[in-house]
Each structure stands twice: as structure tokens, then as C-alpha cells.
Amino acid sequence: MKFRHLIYLGIALCVASVPVLAVPAPPLTAEYRSPVDVVLMKNDTWLVVANQASDSVSLIETESGEILDEIPCGDHPTSIMACLDGKYVLVSCAYSGQISLIQVEGGKLRETQSIDVGFEPTGLAVAPDGQTAYVGLVATGEVAQLDLKEAKVARKFSVGAWPRYLAVSPNGERLAVGCSGESKIVVIDLIKGEVDFSSKLSGGINIGHMQCSADGKYVYFPWMIYRSNPINRDNIRRGWVLGSRIGRVRLDKQEYREAITLDVPGTAVADPHGIVMNRSNKRLVVSASGSHDLLIYRKDDLPWEGVGGPGDLIDPKLMRDRDLFQRMDLGGRPMGLAMAQDDRTVYVADYLRDVIQVVDIEDRHVLRHIPLGKRPRPSQVRHGEELFYDARRSLDQWYSCHTCHYNGGVNSKAMDTWNDGSALTMKTVLPLEHVDKTGPWTWHGWQEDLHDAMHKSFTTTMQGRPASPREADAILAYLRTRRTPPNPFREEDGSLSAAANRGQKVFESADANCSSCHSGRYFTDGKIHDVGLGSQEDEYEGYNTPSLTGIYRKVRFLHDGRAGSLEEVLVDYHSPEEVSGTRALTDSEVTDLISYLKSL
Structure with missing residues (x-):
């Protein structure tokens, strides 16, 4: 087995006041171990x-x-x-x-x-x-x-x-x-x-x-x-x-x-x-x-x-x-x-x-x-990685980017980020996978500039000091290099199961009508839609279509986390008859569609 080539090339190690033991030539090339x-x-x-x-x-x-x-x-x-x-x-x-x-x-x-x-x-x-x-x-x-x-x-x-x-x-x-x-x-x-x-x-x-x-x-x-x-x-x-x-x-x-x-x-x-x-x-x-x-x-x-x-x-x-x-x-x-x-x-x-x-x-x-x-x-x-995990960038160092976006993913709560201008309008945390390719940003999609969205996260959500353009670029560079674990709902060769293949047909059908919004490589059309789930307390109307990649990793669904399972999404709050005015899906269609969604 060979070591894979990494792009982590380093930052200076500040250990001036502490003894650093001399180490013989390391067994590998100069790259981070972490x-x-x-x-x-x-x-x-x-x-x-x-x-x-x-x-x-x-x-x-x-x-x-x-x-x-x-x-x-x-x-x-x-x-x-x-x-x-x-x-x-x-x-x-x-x-x-x-x-x-x-x-x-x-x-x-x-x-x-x-x-x-x-x-x-x-x-x-x-x-x-x-x-x-x-x-x-x-x-x-x-x-x-x-x-x-x-x-x-x-x-x-x-x-x-x-x-x-x-x-x-x-x-x-x-x-x-x-x-x-x-x-x-x-x-x-x-x-x-x-x-x-x-x-x-x-x-x-x-x-x-x-x-x-x-x-x-x-x-x-x-x-x-x-x-x-x-x-x-x-x-x-x-x-x-x-x-x-x-x-x-x-x-x-x-x-x-x-x-x-x-x-x-x-x-x-x-x-x-x-x-x-x-x-x-x-x-x-x-x-x-x-x-x-x-x-x-x-x-x-x-x-x-x-x-x-x-x-x-x-x-x-x-x-x-x-x-x-x-x-x-x-x-x-x-x-x-x-x-x-x-x-x-x-x-x-x-x-x-x-x-x-x-x-x-x-x-x-x-x-x-x-x-x-x-x-x-x-x-x-590496600088971007440092910033992502550094709580000292927030007010009195209470939390970091990682606190909510655990290792770049999600946590289990709907949270008030204050990013959309309204208090106590709880939103589930969106994963940062492919974040630079899935704009606009925030649940309401009002952010059309990713640097500005990051600025708001640091200064409003974290109440800390802003990220400079150089720091924002570094964080994005780090997020682009993040790898994710393999999907457990795929076959060993990475293909779809029989149920997921059936579910894909449901997903793309006129009855389910999922693909009309969740389209493209990242399963989002990048547009704002009113799906009947709004709140009078929201500052903005409508919701940005979220990407569906890696959705199996979530435990709360929809913008406010009101659904605790994909089945609850599809048969209740976000069912085809509620969103698109089509028919309800059969039990077997729901089961197959969930198999497909978990495979994304």
C-alpha cells in the first residue's frame, strides 16, 4: 500500500519556549500527519x-x-x-x-x-x-x-x-x-x-x-x-x-x-x-x-x-x-x-x-x-483548516465553524444563526460539501456572494472578527479538499441497488416531481421556491433548494428540522401532493425513493 499524495504542505510550528526533540529523518516525505x-x-x-x-x-x-x-x-x-x-x-x-x-x-x-x-x-x-x-x-x-x-x-x-x-x-x-x-x-x-x-x-x-x-x-x-x-x-x-x-x-x-x-x-x-x-x-x-x-x-x-x-x-x-x-x-x-x-x-x-x-x-x-x-x-x-477549527475567531471563543458544521458536515439541531435577519427562526445546519458549487447560500438563498456569506457567518452568527479575503479564500480552499466517507447505501462497486434504481425512476417521475427542483450534478437548481412551509417570523419568503448529496448523514430534515426522517418528509410535510399537487406515493414507491435518496 502506498501513501496517497496530500496537498497539505504546512504551516510554521511555533514552539520557541518549549524544547523540541530532535528527530531522525522521518520515514515519509515532508507532509502533515495531523x-x-x-x-x-x-x-x-x-x-x-x-x-x-x-x-x-x-x-x-x-x-x-x-x-x-x-x-x-x-x-x-x-x-x-x-x-x-x-x-x-x-x-x-x-x-x-x-x-x-x-x-x-x-x-x-x-x-x-x-x-x-x-x-x-x-x-x-x-x-x-x-x-x-x-x-x-x-x-x-x-x-x-x-x-x-x-x-x-x-x-x-x-x-x-x-x-x-x-x-x-x-x-x-x-x-x-x-x-x-x-x-x-x-x-x-x-x-x-x-x-x-x-x-x-x-x-x-x-x-x-x-x-x-x-x-x-x-x-x-x-x-x-x-x-x-x-x-x-x-x-x-x-x-x-x-x-x-x-x-x-x-x-x-x-x-x-x-x-x-x-x-x-x-x-x-x-x-x-x-x-x-x-x-x-x-x-x-x-x-x-x-x-x-x-x-x-x-x-x-x-x-x-x-x-x-x-x-x-x-x-x-x-x-x-x-x-x-x-x-x-x-x-x-x-x-x-x-x-x-x-x-x-x-x-x-x-x-x-x-x-x-x-x-x-x-x-x-x-x-x-x-x-x-x-x-x-x-x-x-492548512491555513483554511486552522481557521475552520479555531473558536478564537468567535466572540469570547465560544464556538468554531466546526461546532455547528461538524468536520464540515452537520449537527443534530435546528439552530438560530441570525444570518437571515430574524431571531428564533430555527434552521438546520447545511453541510459544506461542494459549498462553492451550490449557490445561492443560506436557507432563504438571499446570499449570492460566498465571501459575503462567510463574512456574515463570522461577524453575525459567531459575533467575531471578519474573515479577510485571503482568509476566506483559504477556508474555501480547505473545504474543496475535504474528503467524505463512502456511502453505505451503495453497492460494493458503487452502483445503485435494485431498490435505489427503482427509486431513481420515482424521483424523476412526474408524480413525485423531485427532479424539477433537485436537478443537476448536486441535485439543486439554485432557485428559491415557496413550498408552503414558511413562517411569519421569517425575514425572507421561500427556500433555497438544498443539495441532496450525502443526505443519508442527516438526522433532521427540511429547513427547520421539523421532520425526523425521510419517510416523514415524503408522506407528510413535503409530499408530492402538498408540494406539486400530484398524487400521494404508494408505500413501495416511498420505500424505493428513500433507498435512492440515501444513495446520493
């Missing part, structure tokens, strides 16, 4: 890193910082964990639908198995026996259980939309799954082999990594919350629009979740992602990828609140005690974390700086940076 997750092995002498941009795995000697080996893995690695008595690592490869089983021995990496698991495998959890693992399949709403000895899928659980990350209890009997598409934590009884219960996160979006407590009583996780209040400076600063939380959910019985608020007045926390706890149970550490922070807490004294809480801003108790809470500005985009056996050294995968940061969480000091390759040259694309 580390997303890390795991320690062999009594902390080795660190293994999953690199997303280069589709590779790196092996590092922790004492010297030397890169001992680097090998290719599947497409778009996302998570990594140790397994099989600590002699192997598992890597989830989201875009190739595989789990790579890699042997770590003698300072070398060797892929021994590649397990086909399904579509968009993301988060991993390994059972205490080291021979059983679990992976969330985001595209199909399932968790796959893997038999690592046999290198096969043993069974699957249906859990709900977007199961990105998960964690298994220390006794191997319970599995917690964060389903961001349905704002809930699902707990599976692994002995019975069934879902036991789920815990709702009201307004929850973007659930991050998960970790179980040593006693197996709780699972801990970071997430963000959206609260449907008008976007203005006061509401943002109060935490009434978007906010960040750490939550915990009981694993042994169903109880309302408990949480703490992370956001500091004036300098909020954005896009929390990674989480780790030390073995002594003293510290809980979270990476905030949007605001570039490492958040360090004294775990046992945290002011957890259940029903009615937590507050909108951080509990003052945390601000008064620097041992109870402290944040470290790491820069870059800190993501996956690994805790050393000394209970104080944390290894941080810094995606944008292309390094592993080594942090002493007791002295609150960055010890060193370990580069993953030669320093690449600056590029427009």
Missing part, C-alpha cells in the same frame, strides 16, 4: 500515534522522542487503542470501513489483520480481556463487537444516530456509547447482549471521547450544548447559545446525568474532545480542541449537578482553587490524550501543530514537543 489519537505501550516506553492526514501510524520512543517506525493503515484513521496483552494496537479507519490490527514489537510496526466492520468506524473500546473490542459505526448507527483472536465481527448492536465514541466498564459487562445524532448516552448490557437504557442530554451535540471510572460506576465524557436563544452578544456571553460541559452517567442504573460547566466568562471553552483520568483517580483532564486548551481538574471535588444544573458559566468554586481547576493554552488543536503510569504526564495529539505535546499536569508545564515529521511549508489549505 495526529488525532495516541496510546502508550510497553510500560510507557513507546507511544503509538494515529495520523489522520497521512493515513499512517507512528511508533515513538517516549524517552528520546525518536520516531522508530511509521506504516500506512486504512483510510482516515480516527481512534487507536492497545489490545492483545499490550502487544498490538487497533486503529479505526473511518473512510475505508476497516479496523487495522497492528503488532508492535522490537521497535517496529506490522499490520497483521484488516477487519472489514462496516461504514465509518470511529471510536474504539477494548474489553479487559484484551481480546474483545467495540467500535462505533457512525453511518449506520451501530456498534460492532470484534473478536480480535479470530479477526472478525462477532455481533452488532443498533444504538441510534452517530455513535462516535464509546467506553467499556472495567469488568467488561457494560458499554457506554455517545450517540451525538440523538443527544444521548446509550448503555449496553454486554452479558445480556442488549441495550439496557439511554440517558438523554438535552440540547447535546458533539459528544467527545469517553472514559469509565475505575470502580465502573460512571462513564465520563465532554460534550457541547445548544440552547435555542437568540444570537446576540449578551446571550452568547451568558452561555445561553452554546456551551461546553463534562458529564457523567451511571452505568449500573438509569439516573439523570450529572455535569459541570467548563466556560469561563470572557474566555469560554470550545469543542471539548479528549478525556483521560489517572489511576490514582485524582485528576480528570480534557482537551478543548476549539479553544486550544488542556483543562485539568481535581476529580473528586468537582461540583457535579444533576436535574436543574449545571449553571450557565463555570462554578466560581473552580475559579478560586487553582488545584481544583486550571487550564493550559496549548495552541494548535489538542485532541486525543494518553496518561502515563506516573499519573502526571499526559501525551497530547496536537492535530494542527503536527506534534505530540508532553505535559506535566501537576506542575502545569509543557515539557516538550515531539514532531511527527519534518516541518512542512505553509499552505493556503
Whole structure:
């Protein structure tokens, strides 16, 4: 397998005040690795890193910082964990639908198995026996259980939309799954082999990594919350629009979740992602990828609140005690974390700086940076990627572009962006795939200049400073290079199924009349239509025809998210008889049409 050529050519790495370990000539050419997750092995002498941009795995000697080996893995690695008595690592490869089983021995990496698991495998959890693992399949709403000895899928659980990350209890009997598409934590009884219960996160979006407590009583996780209040400076600063939380959910019985608020007045926390706890149970550490922070807490004294809480801003108790809470500005985009056996050294995968940061969480000091390759040259694309994930571009750094357009896609909520000039007219988030080819922009289509639309997003929706023409061009360059995962509703060779072929005929028929508006390569005519779903509160009349590409990834439909399924769209709010005055579709036509729509 060869490494694919990437256009990421780099930005300068700013590490003037922190030691940077010398690295021998890297095993690959000078391109970005973009580390997303890390795991320690062999009594902390080795660190293994999953690199997303280069589709590779790196092996590092922790004492010297030397890169001992680097090998290719599947497409778009996302998570990594140790397994099989600590002699192997598992890597989830989201875009190739595989789990790579890699042997770590003698300072070398060797892929021994590649397990086909399904579509968009993301988060991993390994059972205490080291021979059983679990992976969330985001595209199909399932968790796959893997038999690592046999290198096969043993069974699957249906859990709900977007199961990105998960964690298994220390006794191997319970599995917690964060389903961001349905704002809930699902707990599976692994002995019975069934879902036991789920815990709702009201307004929850973007659930991050998960970790179980040593006693197996709780699972801990970071997430963000959206609260449907008008976007203005006061509401943002109060935490009434978007906010960040750490939550915990009981694993042994169903109880309302408990949480703490992370956001500091004036300098909020954005896009929390990674989480780790030390073995002594003293510290809980979270990476905030949007605001570039490492958040360090004294775990046992945290002011957890259940029903009615937590507050909108951080509990003052945390601000008064620097041992109870402290944040470290790491820069870059800190993501996956690994805790050393000394209970104080944390290894941080810094995606944008292309390094592993080594942090002493007791002295609150960055010890060193370990580069993953030669320093690449600056590029427009990488600069655009930085801007897209940077919450510091918003008012008091509350949220980034990624917060709503998760990795360039969508989230699970209809939101008030204030972009169309009216408050509390909720709109679903549109994906940014082919954004430069699917104008006009916004749901009402009043934006005919993409640069101006981006300007409005930064200054109105995010209440931040505007993007310069150079920055806007960089963001668009980045979005043009984004790849998307393969469609799970296509045949293995990429063709349409028999049902989807029938559905295409329905789509193009005069009865359904879909193709009269959803036309062309991106299934949009770029025009404004009144489909009878307007609101008196809307500033504009009619709606811009949205592109249908990748529609299977959505969980809310129509401009205001009133429909929770494609079936609801086609037989109720947006049925042919309502929109075009034609006849109702038969049950079989609806089923076939949905098969076709999901294949787009």
C-alpha cells in the first residue's frame, strides 16, 4: 500500500519556549500527519500515534522522542487503542470501513489483520480481556463487537444516530456509547447482549471521547450544548447559545446525568474532545480542541449537578482553587490524550501543530514537543483548516465553524444563526460539501456572494472578527479538499441497488416531481421556491433548494428540522401532493425513493 499524495504542505510550528526533540529523518516525505489519537505501550516506553492526514501510524520512543517506525493503515484513521496483552494496537479507519490490527514489537510496526466492520468506524473500546473490542459505526448507527483472536465481527448492536465514541466498564459487562445524532448516552448490557437504557442530554451535540471510572460506576465524557436563544452578544456571553460541559452517567442504573460547566466568562471553552483520568483517580483532564486548551481538574471535588444544573458559566468554586481547576493554552488543536503510569504526564495529539505535546499536569508545564515529521511549508489549505477549527475567531471563543458544521458536515439541531435577519427562526445546519458549487447560500438563498456569506457567518452568527479575503479564500480552499466517507447505501462497486434504481425512476417521475427542483450534478437548481412551509417570523419568503448529496448523514430534515426522517418528509410535510399537487406515493414507491435518496 502506498501513501496517497496530500496537498497539505504546512504551516510554521511555533514552539520557541518549549524544547523540541530532535528527530531522525522521518520515514515519509515532508507532509502533515495531523495526529488525532495516541496510546502508550510497553510500560510507557513507546507511544503509538494515529495520523489522520497521512493515513499512517507512528511508533515513538517516549524517552528520546525518536520516531522508530511509521506504516500506512486504512483510510482516515480516527481512534487507536492497545489490545492483545499490550502487544498490538487497533486503529479505526473511518473512510475505508476497516479496523487495522497492528503488532508492535522490537521497535517496529506490522499490520497483521484488516477487519472489514462496516461504514465509518470511529471510536474504539477494548474489553479487559484484551481480546474483545467495540467500535462505533457512525453511518449506520451501530456498534460492532470484534473478536480480535479470530479477526472478525462477532455481533452488532443498533444504538441510534452517530455513535462516535464509546467506553467499556472495567469488568467488561457494560458499554457506554455517545450517540451525538440523538443527544444521548446509550448503555449496553454486554452479558445480556442488549441495550439496557439511554440517558438523554438535552440540547447535546458533539459528544467527545469517553472514559469509565475505575470502580465502573460512571462513564465520563465532554460534550457541547445548544440552547435555542437568540444570537446576540449578551446571550452568547451568558452561555445561553452554546456551551461546553463534562458529564457523567451511571452505568449500573438509569439516573439523570450529572455535569459541570467548563466556560469561563470572557474566555469560554470550545469543542471539548479528549478525556483521560489517572489511576490514582485524582485528576480528570480534557482537551478543548476549539479553544486550544488542556483543562485539568481535581476529580473528586468537582461540583457535579444533576436535574436543574449545571449553571450557565463555570462554578466560581473552580475559579478560586487553582488545584481544583486550571487550564493550559496549548495552541494548535489538542485532541486525543494518553496518561502515563506516573499519573502526571499526559501525551497530547496536537492535530494542527503536527506534534505530540508532553505535559506535566501537576506542575502545569509543557515539557516538550515531539514532531511527527519534518516541518512542512505553509499552505493556503492548512491555513483554511486552522481557521475552520479555531473558536478564537468567535466572540469570547465560544464556538468554531466546526461546532455547528461538524468536520464540515452537520449537527443534530435546528439552530438560530441570525444570518437571515430574524431571531428564533430555527434552521438546520447545511453541510459544506461542494459549498462553492451550490449557490445561492443560506436557507432563504438571499446570499449570492460566498465571501459575503462567510463574512456574515463570522461577524453575525459567531459575533467575531471578519474573515479577510485571503482568509476566506483559504477556508474555501480547505473545504474543496475535504474528503467524505463512502456511502453505505451503495453497492460494493458503487452502483445503485435494485431498490435505489427503482427509486431513481420515482424521483424523476412526474408524480413525485423531485427532479424539477433537485436537478443537476448536486441535485439543486439554485432557485428559491415557496413550498408552503414558511413562517411569519421569517425575514425572507421561500427556500433555497438544498443539495441532496450525502443526505443519508442527516438526522433532521427540511429547513427547520421539523421532520425526523425521510419517510416523514415524503408522506407528510413535503409530499408530492402538498408540494406539486400530484398524487400521494404508494408505500413501495416511498420505500424505493428513500433507498435512492440515501444513495446520493
